[in-house]
Amino acid sequence: MTIENFEQHVELQQLQKGLAFYSKGSVHHLEEKQPGNWQATIAGSEVYRVNITLKEKEVLAVSCTCPHEALHCKHVVGVLYAIKGRSGKVNFIELVNSIPEAELRQFVIAHGSNYEGFKNILLAHFASGPLSGKDAL
Ligand SMILES: [Zn+2]
DSSP states (O other): OBTTTGGGTSOHHHHHHHHHHHHTTOEEEEEEEETTEEEEEEESSSEEEEEEEEETTEEEEEEESSSOOSSSOHHHHHHHHHHHHHTTOOOHHHHHHHSOHHHHHHHHHHHHHHOHHHHHHHHHHHOOOHHHHHHHO
């Protein structure tokens, strides 16, 4: 498994939750302590510490302080995305294009409910009241 193809090796559910952590900005203090040795904290239901060891792009070892049994918990996945993002490997447009429409819709609804700023941008852009609809005619 490498930093570039980990998405093919992780359960879809963990992948989605991890990506949500990353995109919400829940990954903090991401630091390469030593070459290839990454550390971060991630704010889930509690704050967990994640360690990831890379050799070149190969993921050699991962650990997380959460009680989750799976090798790649959602926190590890979140940090993998953060490392990938740090290296400029997450292409925003590619990422958006790769998300199935229903999931994107779900994401927009969830985040629009949680983030006032995001909701406002969306409303400003898409909310056409009855009047502006009439104007368009
Ligand atoms: Zn974890």
